[in-house]
Amino acid sequence: MSKLMESDSSDDDILYSTNSISNDNLSDEENEPPRKMARESASSVPKLLKYDGFDHWPMFVSAVNNTRCKNEQCSGKTYWKCSKCNVHLCLHSNRNCFTQYHINK
Ligand SMILES: [Zn+2]
Numbered sequence: 001m002s003k004l005m006e007s008d009s010s011d012d013d014i015l016y017s018t019n020s021i022s023n024d025n026l027s028d029e030e031n032e033p034p035r036k037m038a039r040e041s042a043s044s045v046p047k048l049l050k051y052d053g054f055d056h057w058p059m060f061v062s063a064v065n066n067t068r069c070k071n072e073q074c075s076g077k078t079y080w081k082c083s084k085c086n087v088h089l090c091l092h093s094n095r096n097c098f099t100q101y102h103i104n105k
């Protein structure tokens with residue numbers, strides 16, 4: 001019986017530490033409820049971070065389904081996302097939302 005309870009609490013620990021790791025990148029959002037983190041939105045990325053031009057690397061997400069691009073003028077879908085902003089962005093030779101998204105217009 002006590003073994004069962006132990007495994008329950010360690011599961012909670014894993015969930016909690018996963019959340020705090022992703023929050024480290026977005027220090028402005030430390031107090032936001034985790035529910036908001038699950039839904040990506042362009043406005044959730046602080047401008048200071050989004051336009052700092054440092055450490056924004058494209059990351060290929062090997063998911064089953066591609067995800068809606070978060071660039072404002074784009075409704076395309078992509079498997080690429082920014083490792084720092086944690087938002088999905090197109091990365092094609094003819095449509096480079098990744099670069100556009102990080103330029104302060
Ligand atoms: Zn970025």
Ligand SMILES: [Zn+2]
Nearest residue numbers: 069074090097
């Ligand atoms: Zn796009």
